Amino acid sequence: MTLSxxxxxxxxxxxxxxxxxxxVGATQMWLRTRAMLGPLSSEVHKTLRQLLDVSRQGEGLKLxxxxxxxxxxxxxxxxxxxxxxxxxxxSTAPFVxxxxxxxxxxTAPVALILGTSxxxxxxxxxxxxxxxxxxxxxxxxxxxxPWDKPLAIEMSLDCFRTTNExxxxxxxxxxxxxxxxxxIDAVAETSGVLREGRHILGTxxxxxxxFLTSPDGSAPVLDRLLPMSGVQRRNLRIVxxxxxxxxxxxxxxxxxxxxxxxxxRE
Amino acid sequence: MNRLQPWYATSQTRLLEQATRTAAVAxxxxxxxxxILAKRFGVSRKKRSASEYTDVAGHLLSNYTPEVAYFVAVExxxxxxxxxxxxxxxxxxVAMENLGIEDAARFIGCSLRNFPQIEAARLAFxxxxxxxxxxxxxADFAAEDMELAEYICSGKVAxxxxxxxxxxxxxxxxxxxxxxxxMPPQRWLTDAERRGDGLFLHLQVVSSLLLLLSPVLxxxxxxxxxxxxxxxxxxxxxxxxxxxxGLRGSNPHDGFFIRxxxxxxxxxxxxxxxxxxxxxxxxxxxxxxxxxxQAWDEARLRLEATTSxxxxxxxxxxxxxxxxxxxxxxxx
Numbered sequence: 265m266t267l268s269x270x271x272x273x274x275x276x277x278x279x280x281x282x283x284x285x286x287x288v289g290a291t292q293m294w295l296r297t298r299a300m301l302g303p304l305s306s307e308v309h310k311t312l313r314q315l316l317d318v319s320r321q322g323e324g325l326k327l328x329x330x331x332x333x334x335x336x337x338x339x340x341x342x343x344x345x346x347x348x349x350x351x352x353x354x355s356t357a358p359f360v361x362x363x364x365x366x367x368x369x370x371t372a373p374v375a376l377i378l379g380t381s382x383x384x385x386x387x388x389x390x391x392x393x394x395x396x397x398x399x400x401x402x403x404x405x406x407x408x409x410p411w412d413k414p415l416a417i418e419m420s421l422d423c424f425r426t427t428n429e430x431x432x433x434x435x436x437x438x439x440x441x442x443x444x445x446x447x448i449d450a451v452a453e454t455s456g457v458l459r460e461g462r463h464i465l466g467t468x469x470x471x472x473x474x475f476l477t478s479p480d481g482s483a484p485v486l487d488r489l490l491p492m493s494g495v496q497r498r499n500l501r502i503v504x505x506x507x508x509x510x511x512x513x514x515x516x517x518x519x520x521x522x523x524x525x526x527x528x529r530e
Numbered sequence: 531m532n533r534l535q536p537w538y539a540t541s542q543t544r545l546l547e548q549a550t551r552t553a554a555v556a557x558x559x560x561x562x563x564x565x566i567l568a569k570r571f572g573v574s575r576k577k578r579s580a581s582e583y584t585d586v587a588g589h590l591l592s593n594y595t596p597e598v599a600y601f602v603a604v605e606x607x608x609x610x611x612x613x614x615x616x617x618x619x620x621x622x623x624v625a626m627e628n629l630g631i632e633d634a635a636r637f638i639g640c641s642l643r644n645f646p647q648i649e650a651a652r653l654a655f656x657x658x659x660x661x662x663x664x665x666x667x668x669a670d671f672a673a674e675d676m677e678l679a680e681y682i683c684s685g686k687v688a689x690x691x692x693x694x695x696x697x698x699x700x701x702x703x704x705x706x707x708x709x710x711x712x713m714p715p716q717r718w719l720t721d722a723e724r725r726g727d728g729l730f731l732h733l734q735v736v737s738s739l740l741l742l743l744s745p746v747l748x749x750x751x752x753x754x755x756x757x758x759x760x761x762x763x764x765x766x767x768x769x770x771x772x773x774x775x776g777l778r779g780s781n782p783h784d785g786f787f788i789r790x791x792x793x794x795x796x797x798x799x800x801x802x803x804x805x806x807x808x809x810x811x812x813x814x815x816x817x818x819x820x821x822x823x824q825a826w827d828e829a830r831l832r833l834e835a836t837t838s839x840x841x842x843x844x845x846x847x848x849x850x851x852x853x854x855x856x857x858x859x860x861x862x
Binding site for chain 2: 335
């Protein structure tokens with residue numbers, strides 16, 4: 265075996281493992297989401313792509329996609345020039361990554377977490393995300409935590425925080441419509457959270473919403489927003505922070521069961 | 531505290547930001563404008579009567595946006611109230627009411643947003659007598675926030691608990707932006723501009739990738755000598771592409787202004803630069819380049835003169851607003 269053949273074989277082995285890992289991840293996410301939420305209209309994907317474009321990750325993702333595209337083309341050109349069939353395996357990897365990125369960023373989320381951008385709330389989102397993985401859990405929290413890079417990197421693809429403040433309300437209301445489960449921090453008394461809370465309580469969205477409270481059970485956001493016509497406190501799902509991941513997982517599982525039942529009935 | 535107070539405060543902040551931004555773009559110094567205005571219309575001799583201020587109101591609306599006009603009037607008030615013994619801005623507001631036009635309503639809307647408490651704004655609204663002006667001011671608030679409009683412009687006593695059903699319609703703007711910070715208001719990218727920006731991004735990636743691809747391709751085809759030739763070719767190709775695209779230096783931020791200066795001095799467009807601008811259908815004119823270079827020079831001097839990080843950040847934001855205005859505004 266010549267040196268060049270050895271290099272091609274090693275590159276092909278490494279990239280195929282890489283491509284398989286991401287390919288399987290994307291397929292799993294797509295299938296589980298489809299099983300849970302059913303086939304979603306192309307409109308939802310289009311909306312998510314638009315929301316992503318105005319998010320802080322938008323520009324970076326665009327550049328990454330273009331770079332991967334050209335790396336794939338370049339690898340293909342080199343493989344053809346070298347007449348090395350293993351090169352085709354190498355050149356497939358960037359395209360698999362592009363497909364993974366598309367699925368990873370435009371798959372509909374099963375849960376939307378609303379609250380203020382504190383490290384504890386970002387960690388809470390991470391705990392919920394890990395619990396529900398491979399399903400998507402998104403937020404608009406500012407996940408760019410400079411002193412905790414691994415956390416920031418892990419959460420970046422599920423963050424829809426906007427570049428322009430003016431887009432915030434549009435993005436948050438559209439995500440509220442798309443996500444089948446909402447979780448709002450009922451302790452964070454900021455004007456943003458209060459506004460989100462009022463919107464949820466003023467529409468039927470409260471029926472799919474979980475209100476998260478501190479360990480002592482206090483929920484100042486609800487104290488300020490209730491009473492409200494048509495909404496009774498006893499009808500709301502109110503849980504403590506530490507139970508959030510478990511209860512959201514149960515709500516999502518219930519969604520899956522309901523969907524399975526409806527398919528069986530049909 | 532009134533539950534609408536935070537939103538009222540947000541509306542106030544937005545007004546202040548918008549006025550600051552517009553004034554910066556137009557190069558308006560409100561204190562200087564107030565002094566000029568006072569001299570021109572003899573404010574120091576005016577009596578306490580709205581009819582005395584009709585000329586001031588007319589001048590404000592015809593020379594500035596309502597937001598900037600309002601802050602010029604505020605400055606006039608600060609400068610002349612001690613001398614006159616009454617608040618001139620009160621007379622300007624009544625004169626605005628008499629004008630009865632939409633811009634006057636926006637001016638009054640600004641004044642209603644500038645109280646510390648929302649209750650004061652509500653009280654002030656009840657002073658407006660003209661039904662037409664009340665309706666216009668209400669519309670101005672409603673365009674931003676329905677609930678604020680209902681509270682401030684109703685004239686009724688605040689609703690007790692239980693609270694009324696909240697709004698469900700989308701607040702803020704009704705259309706997503708392009709995800710670009712500090713763009714001129716209501717300015718979205720055209721399809722051609724998007725295509726041009728996309729082309730720029732593609733060319734940038736290709737120029738970097740050529741540096742890697744050429745030696746690898748050369749190596750595959752002609753072994754080590756091929757790799758060496760490929761490296762030289764890739765390097766030259768990258769150099770040419772970057773230069774032709776108008777990229778200068780290693781820092782893209784500084785590089786942009788270097789290029790603007792070159793273009794302002796009459797340098798010709800590079801081939802790729804011309805291609806991108808043709809696709810965007812919005813080439814930089816020499817005047818635009820000169821304005822951008824001038825804005826950068828001024829901002830750099832002011833940046834060098836300050837040590838406060840907050841001030842630096844404000845100056846950078848101001849420069850960004852100016853550049854976007856020059857680059858995207860139809861009138862420049």
